[in-house]
Amino acid sequence: MTTIDLLGTFLKILIVVGISQGVVAYLILVERKIAAWAQDRIGPNRAGLELLDRPGFRRLAPLLRPLIGLGLLHPIADGVKMFVKEDVVPGYVNRPLYLLAPVLAITMATIAFAVVPFGPVGATGANFLGFGDVQFQIAPGIDIGILYVFAIGSLAVYGVILAGYSSNNKYSFLGAMRSSAQLISYELPLGLSILGIILICRSLDLNAIIHWQDRHVWGILVQPLGFLLFLISAFAETNRLPFDLPESEQELVGGFHTEYSALKFGMFFLGEYLHVITASFLITILFLGGWDIPFLTDQAQTGWFWALVKVFALLLKVGLLIILIMWVRWTLPRFRYDQLMDLAWKRMIPLALLNLVATATIVQLVRG
């Protein structure tokens, strides 16, 4: 790896991490707006309004006013507030673990991005200042990308478990207990449900999977059941309603993060939304063709224009998925813990196995 590559990677890390953290802050706003929309309300729309009268800000008014009307300054205000809030570490917690948990949560959520392509990879033809083609992936060419994502995703549960355990609070503890059981159970259908598409595409490399879909059809068409199972498991993996049991507010107050305040709480928050992003990326890449737009794009197209179109297509799909996930949260009630387990073990895993066997058989027959 050349220095240039290293620098490029470094730059990409910075950009991806920076953007993703910023995006998450705004995702929270989007979520609040979606909630408002689902509930026939307006939602946040006035942080910053009072600033407009201040001498220093008056000149910015025409610029700021529309932003304020959309509530775009609310995430910033929330961030500022989290920063200046007192950071309480209760006396009864297990201090090292208590401090470690949020770090773990957010790190694991972030580094999963390393292998997720957010645009075309390979000979993209998008040349950056003569340094060669830009790869829209932090670590391109890892042929077991999906395994990596799964491995890291499983580690993320430690953040939750440690938080619940170290808080020394019964609600947190119950939350952690639920979480460990839930995440471990749903790893299985999650993993099984993608085996089908992997068999079909014959690769563990996320890019290869996109390429296959580009050449043939989207994964959702050849693996509808796999898609459904994966989607449901993804809801569970990301702790979103109807599966948000580890923190179910109505039962466990705040679940595993009950005892966390200020920035540490914010880190869990960020981590959770990062998971949603990762999950949406995975769904898009595995089942919705990645950057593929049928009849329009194909792998051979190169150059900045096509690269950007592809990046945009991918991000659009991811965005829509995220909105879907949020929408569900404001629509459905929650499962009960044991029902969730039943669903995983008694229905989803058998279905996923069935799907796997059927796919394997058909693949074998077709290929002769």
Place this chain on the structure above:
Amino acid sequence: MSTPATHPPRNGPSVIRPEWTVTIDPVLQKELERHVLVTDWNKLIGLVDTIYNWGRRSSLWPLGFGLACCAIEMICTASSRFDIARFGAEVFRGSPRQADVMIVSGTVTKTMMPMIARLYDQMPEPKYVISMGACATGGGPFKEGYNVVSGIDKYLPVDVYIPGCPPTPQALLHGLMALQKKIDGETITDLPWYRRDVEREIPVPVLGPDLIDLRTLEITAERTALGLIEAREATLEKPPRIPAPQPAAAEPAEDAAPAAPPSSKLDKIRARVQGTNPAAQGDGETSAASAPPKSAPRAARKPKVAPVMPSLRWLGDEGLAALADRINAELGPGTATIVQAALLIPADKLLEVARFLRDSNVIRYDYLASLQSVHYEDCIEVTYHLDSTSRPGSLIELRVRVAEPEGQGKLPSVVSIWPGADFQEREVYDMMGVRFLGHPNLTRILMWEGFAYHPLRKDYLEPYYEGPTKVLESRVEDGQHFRGEELNPHGTNIKIPQSYQGWNSLDPDADPKGVHLIPPSAAVQVAEIDSESFVLSMGPQHPSTHGVFRMNLRVDGETVVGLKPVMGYMHRNHEKIGERNTFLMNFPFTDRLDYLTSMANNWGYALAVEQLMGDDAKVPERAEYIRVIMAELTRIASHMWSIGFLLNDLGAFFTPALYAIEERELILDLFEWASGSRMMCNYFRFGGVAFDLPDGWLDRCQAIVYDRLERRIDELDRYLSGNEILLERCRGVGVLTAEQAIALSTSGPVLRGSGVKYDIRRAAPYGIYDRFDFDVITGTRGDIYDRYLVRLQEMRQSVKILKHAVHDIPEGPILPGKKSYQIKVPAGEAYSRTEAPKGELGFYVISDGTTGTAYRYHVRSPSFINLTALETMCLGHTVADVVGILGSLDIVLGEVDR
């Protein structure tokens, strides 16, 4: 820049770093400022402040905790009509660690105060407190109550006070903006949380013999030792006591002539205003005994006597006589004596009689409607109202008398016969000190263990007590008034007996309400793994306990193996206060029982007093129709709320609830238009209603009833009833069989959900319900889903009733006579039964005929008694189910704790 008044002048020397001050040529400075970022210390601070303050003011996350009626308005503020989210403040956090502002929304009780102080301590700085409503600010209407803290600012530093009872959502928004203004004025240089010399931690007060603030411990102990309370009370006029009613042979009217004070308080005050009666001045120099001459002319006129019957619909005189004969024949003569249309039973025969009535009588009295006690001159009487679900409307009343002195009354517990007596007996024990032998868990239910008194005894005087009626002379006189605090030697609303010694053993960590825990119930089978159960205290501050309710759970994994409801965190002394109010004054207090259904409460109370007043309060036609319209609108509003929040408890994040609130708002608009208030309507009067309907009201009501409600109910039905997850969560969960439901004295949708066709509107019709055609909806399985369905269908029936009522309502008067503020209520005893949205709402009122206040006033509250069934329903289910089951019971804490 921010605009704090506390800032030093901009160009003067900085107070923080004087050495940084330099003088620059003003022209140069202007130039520099335009092109280069130049600043001085003050400006820098100003900039930091701007950002620092702006961040905090735009992101005020409230602690999700509500205390009482005001909390309902707080929730409405989050609904689509007001939308607190616009300010970025919709993120109600359940955990204090993540909240910025505590909205103290409602009555702060002594039982709750330690929790609130603890929550406050757990919030990270910077933290703010908004005191919402009259109660949080100064005790409000309940200020004199023995369990009420007269203002949260006695303990916590308050930033913004919002007046109102309750403040409207707009007022809360305004309060929020006021807080934002306050934050704008802060500067980072002198904020208390960065200063070491300011102690922000609040010592958690202790529930001892009364609520004790540890900061004032010494002085309290000293004053108690001096016996100041006892000394003051010795000078006060005590509440009079009347003798218990006697068998009919003795002339009842004569007997009822009370040893009452000479004239009603109102008369006294009028006299004082006219300056004619100096003798009535001074706190209680006129004791009952010292003023007979004045009372002579009044006492000679016998007080009017109310018609003698336990309730409007009952077994009837002949039936009762026959029943008494049967009991005497069966269980030995002298077992049952008829006293004022009720059976007087000796305490030692109570169980036999009860068993006979339930099992062998022709009419099976299987339903204990209500149980209460009265403190008479010579005894404490416990009365039981019984009804039969197979022959509804054949109500009878039993009386049992025990010794009067404190702590000596004992009688057998009837829990083994009517399990629904469980909480009610505990309440009698708590309030009157009567012991029930054989009760499985006879502990205080509303107050805490260790509280020094039994508050409903007539000889218990509240700390702010001034005289037998609530028209506190000192506070109505023009020009002069003083506060209750000034009267009580302790200066706060506490009263500790002189004999109290345990000052050194007071412990802020003690939990006198949570001590009785719950052995694992043998009824629950848990999986055969070697696991340990642990105890989880849910509430009183918890997102889904619907107020300050608490459940102590014993869980094994997630399975509930033991459960004890703990209540009293909102005990606002409704009954004690009601016994000092004049009859009319008590209406607004009934509003605040179940604050979601104030109209229904009004009706129940009006009905009880109307029963006593007889023909003096004959309700005119138009008023009867108005009453039905209001009550049914209330039912719809309440059921809407209940369904919305049931879904919320099941995890559907507020969306259904907020849609339900939209409909409720429409109904509240109607209420506001007619009565002047959204929630606390205070609209009924004895014999009618307070005002006629304004012009156009009926049209609007018609429009809503005909065009809107039905559609919305259908919509709820369509979206919710068939939802897979809802079905999964509700079917077969929290099952209550019909037998259990009857035995546990549940009522309303809970009873009917279990398949018992028992609706007071049909079982013991009141008002003009017998003219309307509607069905009594019942479920079949008695699970959460059935209770949900019953509520949904009941709304449809209500719409049906409303359609008729709105169509048929005649013109005419709305009160039998002129509007009157001087209500004369004849002596007697009445129990009214109404079908409130939550279930059977009963008011038990005894009038002595002279004082103008109720001698005894008891509320049979459906929410409270329905909770008796909670444990039965929850055992063996999971924590998540408990939340749903509680939601399906639909309790309102104002009514549970009263």
